Amino acid sequence: MELSKNFIPGEVETKWYQHWIDQGYFHSVPNDKPAYTVVIPPPNVTGVLHMGHCLNNTIQDILVRRARMQGMNPCWVPGTDHASIATEAKVVAMLRERGIAKSSLSREEFLSYAWEWKEKYGGIILQQLRKMGCSLDWERTSFTMDPDYYETVIKVFIDLYKKGKIYRGKRMINWDVKAKTALSDEEVIHKEVNGKMYHIRYKLDLPGEEFITIATVRPETIFGDTAICVHPKDPRYTHLVGKHAFVPMINRRIPIIADDYIEIEFGTGALKVTPAHDINDFQLGQKHGLEVIDTMNDDGTMNDAAPMYIGKDRIEVRKIIAKDLEASGNLVKIEDYVNQVGFSERTDAIVEPRLSLQWWVDMKQLAAPALEKVMSDEIHFHPAKFKNVYRHWMENIKDWCISRQLWWGHRIPAWYDQEGNVYVEASLEKVHASFPETVGKALYQDADCLDTWFSSWLWPIEVFKGMSNPNNAEINYYYPTSTLVTAPEIIFFWVARMIMAGEEYMGKIPFKDVYFTGIVRDKQGRKMSKSLGNSPDLLGLIDQYGADAVRFGIMIASPAGNDLLFDESTLEQGRNFNSKLWNATKLLKMWEPRQSNEGPIPEDATFAMDWFQAKLSATQLEVDEMLKTFRLSEALKTIYGLIWDDYCSWYLEWIKPGFEQPIHAKVFEKSIAFYDDLLQLLHPFMPFITEEIHHMLKTQTQDLCVQELAPIGKVDESVLHAGVLLKNVISTLRDARNKNQIKPKDAIDVHIQSENNAAYQTIQNILAKQVNAKTVAYTNAPIGSSIVVALEKDKFYLVSDQAIDTVGLKVNLLKDLAHQKGFLESVEKKLANEKFVQNAKPEVIAIEQKKKADALARIQTIEESLAQLG
RNA sequence: GGGAGCAUAGCUCAGUUGGUUUAGAGCAUCUCGUUUACACCGAGAGGGUCCGCGGUUCGAGCCCGUGUGCUCCCA
Structure with a gap:
């Protein structure tokens, strides 16, 4: 069979993925093997695959495939998140394009559009995961708004409400003026913005024309001012405390109060207090019993509290009011100022702090056990540094605002009557049943939905119907899950809350290990984003390089716990690795028809096989350890080196028969077996090419995908x-050839001067082949007119037809000698140090003494070689 | 402002309780080479006052203190 020049991934990937699915390899049912459960962090149902997903899911697939090979029963559950804000925003945008305003639709009409849209576009991302080779159990695909999932979310709300852990309250919340909804603190992104600091003077309610000047970045909120606050010890203002001032333009009279919250140095030292529009002002207002005047509508425009700007957007008003204040003589000055501004994670709108009646989860009690499970390492975080971050957040936890003014999501199961009483039950019927007094009354249901994360936190439980069908066989078998792989960005949104839900509803942790991936950045370290346009098209890359190469590229550059600087060159490296694997296959296939059973196995081939066996076992142990500790990138590097360097560059060259010569059948078979072992080791990282080659090597009884790992042999x-030693000798002699400009084609004669000839005799054929020597001989005395090379205590004389560059040789030897002498000196100094000899452990001293002996021997060898050169 | 983390070769990173040859790998660079597996390749080489300063120790890339620079989280 003639193999193509290079590996062509496309067809192979489709073929094997379909085969794996057809064989049902990815489908799991509870059995008597240990479970290895992973639930996918559900991507947004509207999402498309990006580099972050690629990294995250490649890691999960590696863990899952490895578990499968280790004889466990892996179950990797796919699914999507309804992502209320993001999805609703997309549906609204889609409708707008069709000329339909959301406000013109009823809730039911809107939701039918949303579902239609979800059915059409939702789940594209799941198709894309197949392209990457992810071994997900597709029969278990879940969605956070599946009927039983929906019921579960409602059930949890009611349960927490009845336990008093959910309450309704008026609080400052983050308001997204574009989506017209509340946001949780975690959904607000703070960015530095170049703004202005406006110094505005307020006329005092005192005889004469006296003013007090405040500094603010938000002059448009002055209509909501209900006080001016100064520091009680600020000598500039103490005489004004208790007096009053007038808000410019509307001339409303407000008190001047004192509080040590004020920073004397900041601005003018006088703060305008606007409780409706700033969280700190709100708290100050509460403390001092100030009035709250809301000056904005829910879309961020001004309301009738700001009579001259009604209906204008607050950002626009900021510019206009500066001019108006200037005209009225109230503007003292404007300075450039950099401040932190909150933006909505979903819509990028500037978030407004707003006082509003929302639903909250009381987090204090939920947090305590969830914190303990992580600090005690019952749940392991990888890398462990995230424990600190987690603890800090959990110890300062704030209540969770869970209501969102959206339609797409789980509708809050609360009904109100005309008097404002609240009845929480799953349906109107149940309200009537539980609260007979409501029968016949007009009740209306809360219009709001729950925060998406209020459903996501149940994910590891409800994908196995652990809440809707408690104690079923699956939840009992698969829960707690094994490993969660996710981004550190959602440690609070999701990870922490899943732990809380696990404790609250299962009485058990939801997972044993959490692996936090890095963030994928571009070459310059910038986060990937649509606006920067630095986010590569993943499917395009898979087409170009193949899924295995993409997986390789992203994993090799992904040190545990660090961000990943994405560079297409690592994908190239992956593709090159594909080629290497392919070419090694070609070589083996070329030898296949040349097998011979005649005679014993050559001694050098036996050595090569013994050596590779030892190397393979040693590396398998290393890789095993690395994978156990989630050092995936290191594991891949190690396997890469084992295949490329040890197997291809050394082993295959050592056993390679001469031109068109036969190969001993036993050696051939062993080489095939080694290669198959290597493919198996690599399979979790690069599943497609390894499966393909596995089947090319020989007729296989089993697919690599489900082949169990054999026990690891002893390491000799x-x-x-x-x-x-052999590698060192070969490299040293090749270097000597190179330095003396001996052409690769010119064969040399090698004479070895050693006290241990036997060590060389078994490997001399390999040595001859690798350094292109006609003969290898042994000697007790120097050989004239030769190139002398020293290695440890042994000397090698290379005889060639070429002229010898004795000058160059001498330079090298002298350099080496100087190095050795310097080294010897440092060792001797150490050994001469009495304190060292007294304090150091005996082993350490023995090592130093060996170092000294070795260095002395080496110096002697070099000096003899130099003497011979004259 | 509060907290966390990082700083080792041009780049990305290893370096396990302080001692395992005066620091390792991959990529990149340079030299040589088209010898029937592979130029998506082979052979070889060069490249580092382990961020600065101080300390502990017989001994520090590793421990302690401090300074500088960067990153992230929270306010």
């Missing part, structure tokens, strides 16, 4: 050391 350390 002495063979390993012999291999290191």
